[in-house]
Amino acid sequence: MAVSNAVDQFMLRVADEFESLPRQLQGIARYLEQHRSSIMLQKVNDVAIGSNVHPSAVVRFAQRFGYSGFSEMQAVFRDAYRERAEPSGSYQHRIRRVISERPERLDETQIARSFIDACRIGLDDLVERFDPVRFRAAVDLLEQAEQIYIVAVRRSFAIASYIAYALGHTQKRVHLVDGLGGMHREQINSIGKGDALIAISFPPYGKETLFCTRLAHQRKAKVIAISESDLGPLATHANVLLKVEEASAFAFRALTSTICLCQALFVALAYRLELKPNEGAHTGDYDA
Amino acid sequence: MAVSNAVDQFMLRVADEFESLPRQLQGIARYLEQHRSSIMLQKVNDVAIGSNVHPSAVVRFAQRFGYSGFSEMQAVFRDAYRERAEPSGSYQHRIRRVISERPERLDETQIARSFIDACRIGLDDLVERFDPVRFRAAVDLLEQAEQIYIVAVRRSFAIASYIAYALGHTQKRVHLVDGLGGMHREQINSIGKGDALIAISFPPYGKETLFCTRLAHQRKAKVIAISESDLGPLATHANVLLKVEEASAFAFRALTSTICLCQALFVALAYRLELKPNEGAHTGDYDA
DNA sequence: GGAAATATGGAATTTTTATTCCATTGGTCG
DNA sequence: CGACCAATGGAATAAAAATTCCATATTTCC
Numbered sequence: 001m002a003v004s005n006a007v008d009q010f011m012l013r014v015a016d017e018f019e020s021l022p023r024q025l026q027g028i029a030r031y032l033e034q035h036r037s038s039i040m041l042q043k044v045n046d047v048a049i050g051s052n053v054h055p056s057a058v059v060r061f062a063q064r065f066g067y068s069g070f071s072e073m074q075a076v077f078r079d080a081y082r083e084r085a086e087p088s089g090s091y092q093h094r095i096r097r098v099i100s101e102r103p104e105r106l107d108e109t110q111i112a113r114s115f116i117d118a119c120r121i122g123l124d125d126l127v128e129r130f131d132p133v134r135f136r137a138a139v140d141l142l143e144q145a146e147q148i149y150i151v152a153v154r155r156s157f158a159i160a161s162y163i164a165y166a167l168g169h170t171q172k173r174v175h176l177v178d179g180l181g182g183m184h185r186e187q188i189n190s191i192g193k194g195d196a197l198i199a200i201s202f203p204p205y206g207k208e209t210l211f212c213t214r215l216a217h218q219r220k221a222k223v224i225a226i227s228e229s230d231l232g233p234l235a236t237h238a239n240v241l242l243k244v245e246e247a248s249a250f251a252f253r254a255l256t257s258t259i260c261l262c263q264a265l266f267v268a269l270a271y272r273l274e275l276k277p278n279e280g281a282h283t284g285d286y287d288a
Numbered sequence: 289m290a291v292s293n294a295v296d297q298f299m300l301r302v303a304d305e306f307e308s309l310p311r312q313l314q315g316i317a318r319y320l321e322q323h324r325s326s327i328m329l330q331k332v333n334d335v336a337i338g339s340n341v342h343p344s345a346v347v348r349f350a351q352r353f354g355y356s357g358f359s360e361m362q363a364v365f366r367d368a369y370r371e372r373a374e375p376s377g378s379y380q381h382r383i384r385r386v387i388s389e390r391p392e393r394l395d396e397t398q399i400a401r402s403f404i405d406a407c408r409i410g411l412d413d414l415v416e417r418f419d420p421v422r423f424r425a426a427v428d429l430l431e432q433a434e435q436i437y438i439v440a441v442r443r444s445f446a447i448a449s450y451i452a453y454a455l456g457h458t459q460k461r462v463h464l465v466d467g468l469g470g471m472h473r474e475q476i477n478s479i480g481k482g483d484a485l486i487a488i489s490f491p492p493y494g495k496e497t498l499f500c501t502r503l504a505h506q507r508k509a510k511v512i513a514i515s516e517s518d519l520g521p522l523a524t525h526a527n528v529l530l531k532v533e534e535a536s537a538f539a540f541r542a543l544t545s546t547i548c549l550c551q552a553l554f555v556a557l558a559y560r561l562e563l564k565p566n567e568g569a570h571t572g573d574y575d576a
Numbered sequence: 577g578g579a580a581a582t583a584t585g586g587a588a589t590t591t592t593t594a595t596t597c598c599a600t601t602g603g604t605c606g
Numbered sequence: 607c608g609a610c611c612a613a614t615g616g617a618a619t620a621a622a623a624a625t626t627c628c629a630t631a632t633t634t635c636c
Binding site for chain 3: 310311312313341342343344345348359
Binding site for chain 2: 011012014015018019026029030033034038040041078081082107108109111112113115116117119120123124126127130132135136139154155157158159161162165180249250252254255256259260261263264265266267268270271272
């Protein structure tokens with residue numbers, strides 16, 4: 001792993017020993033890692049409070065790593081900053097350099113940044129077009145459902161699997177139609193009146209998803225569709241259609257808005273069901 | 289001239305009065321101007337020495353401009369830095385603000401909006417902390433891998449399943465360790481030198497994921513870990529660790545940043561492999 | 577050139593910050 | 607279950623830093 005400066009080096013050393021550190025010192029380690037860019041400005045006390053420990057614990061931490069005390073350790077952060085800030089001159093300068101540094105051919109960093117940017121725009125758009133009426137309707141529908149089925153294939157399957165996981169923390173009975181063993185039909189077949197189906201699909205629509213939607217509708221189950229427009233084939237059989245338009249970059253579709261919406265849906269439902277919030281996050285002793 | 293921040297404003301005020309300042313104070317003014325980016329780190333004494341004056345002169349300087357002393361003046365510089373380094377307060381802060389803004393009884397809309405906001409902040413943070421070196425290393429590693437294994441459980445499983453889907457569009461051979469039939473071990477067992485494992489896990493870490501990571505490492509396969517910090521158990525066996533800190537709202541963890549990063553990773557890889565971008569999105573006549 | 581006003585720097589003081597010491601707690605292992 | 611060791615946090619102490627005070631130097635202006 002490439003290590004550029006003293007701070008990274010130090011943090012690496014911390015990471016090494018991390019496991020063998022007492023609880024409080026681990027907390028401090030996490031805090032330092034999190035705030036590496038402003039440690040140089042903080043007093044022992046700030047760090048202590050930030051890490052929920054006594055100042056003396058912070059000093060002990062520094063000493064554990066061979067410094068005489070907090071001050072000496074802090075100097076590492078301070079010097080590293082100075083090294084960066086001073087030689088390359090003003091902020092303006094640095095900016096300009098970053099810009100001029102980019103080569104002709106796109107590099108990974110640029111691709112990544114652009115992609116992330118696209119996702120951000122996607123989320124902005126999601127808030128903007130948010131439709132409270134439909135959203136509430138979706139929550140209502142889930143709240144009343146006896147059993148909840150979820151279907152999505154290919155690109156959207158990840159979303160379905162997440163929803164199934166999340167709903168697993170509620171009292172609802174949940175069925176993920178995952179098509180294992182080619183059994184989409186068999187899996188959806190037990191759906192009936194009083195149940196709900198969440199179907200997620202974007203063009204070109206997955207036929208398995210369409211099939212399930214149609215069946216659910218026939219059986220008088222409620223259908224929540226998550227899709228791109230009111231005009232697609234999902235709309236026909238859906239009771240509620242939540243619209244998401246995903247951003248794309250490099251001809252590649254994001255997934256962030258969809259998953260964000262689904263999570264929001266779950267959180268709203270959980271709140272409705274008066275779940276303790278924590279149960280939504282995790283229950284057991286291992287989670288992910 | 290556009291004056292953006294408090295430091296600029298202050299320096300302007302100094303420039304105004306400059307002519308009427310006594311010799312030593314002029315020297316201090318020059319020094320401040322020259323070193324505005326590191327004043328926040330300096331002691332009165334440093335400034336005094338740098339300006340060839342007595343420390344008390346520095347205090348007088350500050351007082352001349354209406355501050356109670358050096359400390360108060362220095363705070364201007366410090367705060368300005370912080371504002372830049374952590375736009376509108378650290379990520380933690382912003383999250384907290386979004387959460388604390390919620391009124392008594394939440395309705396669905398508010399919940400959804402807050403949650404989406406939290407996700408947006410999460411993405412902002414993702415760009416900010418993006419580490420090009422590690423990201424590139426991850427892409428390199430995938431490019432060179434003969435076979436790619438992917439593992440994640442519970443909350444993160446959705447991500448793994450998505451990556452598996454995406455990588456399925458490349459020439460790489462891809463194995464999703466999904467634990468079907470309780471066969472995590474059996475599924476990872478065939479990993480070997482020249483292969484790569486992508487492991488995604490957040491606290492409290494899934495033991496299956498840890499197991500796979502350890503095994504992969506033993507077998508001399510390369511490991512890309514996607515996790516929260518360099519300090520977790522995944523770091524030990526990882527060749528590259530990509531850090532993602534997910535936002536949370538209502539004690540509920542988002543997933544957007546992680547998935548966004550994974551997609552970015554895939555896009556970058558696809559670009560590297562000179563895939564036609566479209567193949568990354570979909571191939572056949574039904575997709576999702 | 578000398579009185580007044582201002583500036584300067586040494587040293588004392590105050591304030592803030594860091595560190596050490598030690599009693600208590602809590603966990604571990606025989 | 608009790609003895610031991612590590613960890614923790616309160617309080618005292620030490621160190622560092624900032625500020626004030628004041629005696630002295632320098633400039634200004636008559």
